[in-house]
Amino acid sequence: MKRFRVRLTWIMIVMIGLSVTAAGLMMGKTYKDNHIAALEESMLREMMVINAHLDWSLADKPVEGQAYFSERANELKELTGARVTFIRKDGKVLGDSDSDPNGMDNHSGRKEVLEAEAEGSGRAIRHSETVGQNMLYVAVAADPGRLPSDLIRLSYSLESVEISVNKLWTVLIGGLILLFLLSAAVSYRVALGLTRPLEQITGAARRIKAMDYSVRVDIRSKDEIGELGTAINAMAEGLQVQMNRIQENETQLYSVLDNMTSGIVMINAGGRMVLFNRRAEEVLGFEHREMVGKHYSEVKQQYELSQFIQQGIDNQEPMHDEITFYFPEERLLELNLVPVYASDDRYGGALLVLHDVSAIRRLERMRSEFVANVSHELKTPVTAIKGFAETLLGGAVHDPVMSQQFMQIIYDESERLNRLIGDILELSKVESRRVPLQLSPVDLTAFLRRSIEVMEPEAAKKGIALEAVIADGIFLEADEDRLRQIVINLLQNGINYTPEGGQVAVSASLAVREDGLETVRIRISDTGIGIPKKDLPRIFERFYRVDKARSRVSGGTGLGLSIVKHLVELHKGTITVDSTVGVGTSFILELPVIQP
Template sequence: MSSFRTRLTLILIAMIGLAVLAAGLFMGKTYRDNHLEALQDNMVREMRIILDEMDWKQGSPDELYDYYTNEAKHLKDITDTRITFIRSDGVVLGDSDHDPRTMDNHSTRKEVLEAKQDGIGRTTRYSDTIKQNLLYVAMKVKPDDPNSDIIRLALSLEKADESVKRIWVALLLGLVVLFALAALISYRVARGLTRPLEQITKVSKRIKNLDYRARVAVKSNDEIGELGQAINAMAEGLQVQMTRIHQNEQQLASVLDNMINGVVMIDAGGKIVLLNRMAEEVLGFSARELVGQHYASAKQQYELSQIIQEALERREHLRDEVTFYFPEERLLDLNLVPIFEDNEHNGEFGGVLLVLQDVTAIRRLERMRSEFVANVSHELKTPVTAVKGFAETLLGGAVDDPELARSFLQIIYDESDRLNRLIGDILELSKIESRRVPLQFSPIELSPFVYKTIELMSAEAVRKQIRVTARVEPGLYVEADEDRLRQIVMNLLANGIAYTSEGGSVSITVEPVHDPNLSFDDEGQENYEHIRIHISDTGMGIPKKDLPRIFERFYRVDKARSRSSGGTGLGLSIVKHLVELHKGTITVESRVGIGSTFTIELPVLQ
């Protein structure tokens, strides 16, 4: 609409401009013509006065050149015009501005020809003699004589042209002012004509863009006002309807986006028409990529396409479990439900609703539970079986042999102690995993902490002749639960001592994790946000294939040696959970026959 207003304004401006320009051209030409006419009349009067006062002599040109030239120059000083005296045959007898002897014959000059015919001749021409535009007026000396001599006056048009230029400057200034006024008036006129239509157009576009609150400001009762009222009524009705639709859509979208299951709706032709957020995550594709595309364009495995095709063909509920490998490995429970328009199987078939449930964690937990029960049962069964067997032996008569009875009772005691440790570790791990272990965080100076922990483990190390060393930078602190941190370090030291042969060594190193981007404190010490604890041994090492699983419950690399060392298989699992409760990480590096290094990284502040 603004372009229409612009066109209308430009048309009005052009019309007014053309009218003013035409008037200006006409006025300029009229002024110039009138000015030249007045100059010509004035020059005719001057020539008549000259002829009346002047003595016109006859004779040969050589006799007359000086006379007429002097007369011409004298008269030029009086009239300020160029004066030329021409004989009837065109020979120039005298001229005020040039030597007549060198001048051409003037018998063919336009003004001379007109003067001989009509008595007076007039023309405007560029003079090659004095290099100017001149107005020439010629007149017979004797009006009644066809062969009369000619007197001619020539006036420079420079002043006349200057006057015309001033007229044109005034006209141009007037045109500019008129154009400005015309533009303003035209714009206001066009605005008054187009503004209501422009407003209606804007409101219509807003309604088209789903802005149903737009209204036309109706200021008149004419046809345009009625049109505005009709558009307002339409917009109000659409607003009510669309508000209801949007509420329903938002409720549905909120439900779909917050579902823990993926939902994909596929029409009868196999095109995907709906995809919720969880389905995007499970399938590894965005709704923008898949909505409107055929389900086969989702480059998932063959089983998914097959079950969707089967559901579209059979039009009945199907269920299956499929392992997906993209974008990550998942086990999905697929439910495909047919959609009918009247919710009955005899209605028109609308497609299939695919519900994707990620059951990876559920199946893993079920497997872990089964493995845990099996492992616990196995671990409990071993000491219970030993206690029961040796008790039965004692009851069978071995109690009468004091030495044998004492040996069997020691075995029963050891197995009972092992059973007690196993149950204690199981209960401890259960509490840790269920987050029922409250941590009491406090600042711990690591140097005395490490040496005290080594002292607690020294008896076992001395018994196996294992050297335990420590290297801790002084002044290191960490915020942690002291008892749980000691439990972590003691478990790892105990493992190192247990799996290191006599004469070996176990070392513990504590260092800050330096960050080059961190600043220095007021005392010049470098700030650090983490500390790192390395616990290394020279033991038997762990095979590479077993490294990913050593933190699992009851997982043992060397089952026979683990049992002989009194381990329960839960120590490293407890350590890993306690480190994670401190928001830290634990990793391990090991080479068979060389030893292992456990690395713990903990944040300084909790």
């Protein structure tokens, strides 16, 4: 833009200079021509006056005529200041104010003489060798009615005219230089006024090209450039609004994609991955920057995945499948591949949606197992009750001893059935979070001692010692009934799986978690049979039993630890287990002192 401004300035200066120079040339020429024309007019008038007072009859007398005309020439020069020459019709000089007529050439061939003999008057401008100056010669016929005629010629030096013209040129050149400087300043100012808005518009256009839509052009003129600036501003404002809207939509889109629970992979028509959300990274075990731009076949994953994508792209039809992946961990993925088309109905690639259905399938399996276990657990006491009832109905009722024994079995099985149904209902309520906690301060020391007292008769039957190591003054916020249910279940579990003469110990102390939360740590340990390591991850599952025979003898339902785990979680606590086969088991509860 600066180069354009300089070029525009120089163009304006040259145009102004040429115009002024042309005007000066015309003015100088007009001044000179007018000056010479006025001088010529004056000389004609003077010669007419001179001609009226001459005696041309002496022109044919050589001696007398030469003396007469020479004398007249000298007198007239003193009066007019011009060189005066008298010329006979044959061109011979009769008298001259500046030279001897006898030494002068014949003037019949001079331009002004020829014109005067032909038209009555003539003029010529030439350099005079005699005086060494440019001279204006004007000749006039003495008798215009009879041509050729004797002639009078006046000549003036043009030195004064040339001096005047030179002065004029000096003034013109000085004025031209001053005008050049002034025109340069004005031209630069005008060029700046034209180019500065264009510079702003150009700069704004570059910034808009660079996606900076906040730029505005500050042009207040009302001309075409002002209208252009207004249009640029309106365009930038419109683009800024559109880009803000696009960025908001893009941010929302990426936010939705990154927070989706399904993995999303977009594959273009060439098989290259162009979109890879966060969930897809977690499911496939690769980062976004590693995958985007690469061909799907470069993904070092299941061979079945590449085949599935290839088949979907080839067929350009929706596809569905489930594949077990073993990297980064074993999981079952549900794959849905749908073709994507551009606005012109041209095939644009495929969208792969990945769902991790491992948990769903596991829950379905657990549900099936739960139904099977419930059916089995319910069927066992019902079968026993039905069988002994049929035996009694068949006549055994008349045997008092057998009748009493069978009635006791029916009663025990009905109690077991009642406990099972009660535990199932309890677990259902706890799992569905339909058990509101009635929180209140609990004196844990007194609470645990009362719970031990409740279990002492049952422990005494097996000769099991119940010990308590509980610090005084421990309080926590909890639902006392639910907390008693937790502790009783764990104590019951320890007594059931501890051989006769064993020991069950309860301890409680205050602790602080890594996050700074103050907790109460309750440990219930036994010297029982222990739990194998392979069974530890599943002991809190419903109906799961480590020793099924012992569970049935003890009358357990297999739901106690599941209920305990859910009640602990309702109290925002944790429960862990540590066990060694043949040594014993310890359950560790951590409950917050104050419920969050």
